Amino acid sequence: MDDRIKCKQAHVTVDCVVFGLDEQDLKILLIQRGYEPFKGSWAIPGGFVNADESLEAAALRELKEETGVQDVFLEQLYTFGDVHRDPRRRIVTVAYYALVNLRDHTIKAATDASNAAWFGVDDIPKLAFDHARIVETALRRLRGKVRYEPIGFELLPEKFTLTQLQRMYEKILEQDIDKRNFRKKILGMELLKELDEVQVDVAHRAARLYRFDEKKYRQLREKGFNFEI
Amino acid sequence: MDDRIKCKQAHVTVDCVVFGLDEQDLKILLIQRGYEPFKGSWAIPGGFVNADESLEAAALRELKEETGVQDVFLEQLYTFGDVHRDPRRRIVTVAYYALVNLRDHTIKAATDASNAAWFGVDDIPKLAFDHARIVETALRRLRGKVRYEPIGFELLPEKFTLTQLQRMYEKILEQDIDKRNFRKKILGMELLKELDEVQVDVAHRAARLYRFDEKKYRQLREKGFNFEI
DNA sequence: TTGACAAAGTGTATTAAATACACTATACTC
């Protein structure tokens, strides 16, 4: 028998863990709830899925509405559906994670009734619902995935130095990396396009700028190439 | 504003891609639909989520009801929520994949009104809804994950030979593996417990039997050990 | 009983990749 039609209980939301990287830390974007339940608590941005939009479209829309963030890397993370994860009623949430670069995306400081702010991943306040678990899951995914797929570039500006790139890996993976070995490896992958530009406005020797080579990446991926760091 | 309450449209189902391994092939378990839409089509097992059960519990229940399969490895795969993936109404499905061993799990040949049958992954019929896409996603996940986490054991009987283990990797990854190098590597990981038993009822020299060492695995995983094949 | 068969089981040399490690070059500041 086809029972699909029977299900009138669970409602569907999307929630999104937004990662950003500044000079110091890996950060996530939180909003402060303006309504009950958990009024005043920090939470990750999210909301209901409209009848005529896909899950991903809903995640992008909520992100834009609540934080002003758009044009970002977005990937589905996991779906959380514990019976009592929302104290009011049964809600299943499809969680996504997004990677943005803090330079190009200025975040709306406030929405209708709520604040939005960045928190270092080692300095996250108590969160509403089961959002702590969602954030944990997202961190694990990011740490796992950044090692073998070149997604970390999404956290950097379009043009970046090799040192910035290395710092990104160091902050996400929480381990130091040898500079010479790192450069040997990352340049050997041929995923970077060396630009004829250098840093500006630095009080020391300016570093060469690079850009992630999307086309090359797609070519190499076709061939089953391995991008492990 | 908290819009969570508004969402009265999308309904939630779970669907499950069940993998099994026989002497010849990697297989998946399909059921033949007894009702419209897609009456008579093959589909992966699944159904609605009850108000008082978690997503995983729902997946396990449906699996048992529709195919008799229980006590299996089950992991959430991806959530599919395209607006028109079901022709009748908006349905979001949380897909899981399961690994079973065909020896220990005899599958119910038929449920209430439907057949259940195994199909080689290279020989899958046209499927209902977007199930072809779900199966594809599951295959990609299995192929990716089996390389760096010891989940493939779930497809084998509790006691197995090194040759069976190697065949499992060869069938999933669709590539030949060198026997001596494979043994060197897998024994070097110390995930296998060598038993004092050998195969029975074979018309040639009997091979030694091994068992996956769950405790050792957990210990090594704690230490950030790498299980890449 | 023995010869044919089928799969089990085993070691080494070569190549490639990962790691460890420290100094010189350059551009700016004062």
Add this chain to the structure above:
DNA sequence: GAGTATAGTGTATTTAATACACTTTGTCAA
């Protein structure tokens, strides 16, 4: 033009991956 802060570079060593072929063992049937 001396000081300083970061950029940029090469080699030797260790470790892991790969390539490769024969001997052993047990069963079966003549």
